[in-house]
Amino acid sequence: MRGATDIKSKTADWWSAAKNNKLFRNGLLGASAIAMLDQISKFIIVHHVNLPERRQIDISGIFDLTYVQNFGASFGMLAGGMGSRILLSLISTGVAIGLAIWLGRLTRPVGATGIAFVIGGALGNLYDRIAYGYVVDFLDFSGLHFPWVFNVADMAINVGVAFLLLDAWQTRNLEDPTEK
Secondary structure, three states: HHHHHHHHHHHHHHHHHHHHHHHHHHHHHHHHHHHHHHHHHHHHHHHHOOHHHHEEEOOOOEEEEEEEEOOHHHHHHHOOOHHHHHHHHHHHHHOOOOHHHHHHHHOHHHHHHHHHHHHHHHHHHHHHHHHOEEEEEEEEEEHOOOEEEEEEHHHHHOOOOOHHHHHHHHHHOOOOOOOO
């Protein structure tokens, strides 16, 4: 019983800090905006551009729109059947929850921005995975010898990781990484 009381107390303490943290609120709004932008871009590509039927649209020597159903994680890793779909959905959900918890305590804008981008990207791809069983990818830079087709959510995750790396570099000499 004591363990449950400790968890309730820690959760209450976290929520008290998070609800008054401007970076937490803004980060969740930013993550929501990124997830919506990802879903809007996929809706346009699928339903207005009709890319699933057209398969590919040549735009330039370096960039094309190419329709890919990605059954795996980023860049097609861990592709498989229902088991990988469930595993990847659970991982995405866990990552989003864990990052949201971290965001609630964070006081550094660069780190909070990175977390918002990663959460937004994870949620954008999670929606696809749950709704369709695959993630819609369509941005193709194979003209630059980039071997993967990706989407807005994938870009957001990568930008978010870059912000988190920058934040880690900026705070590398601080004793408590959750503080300025």
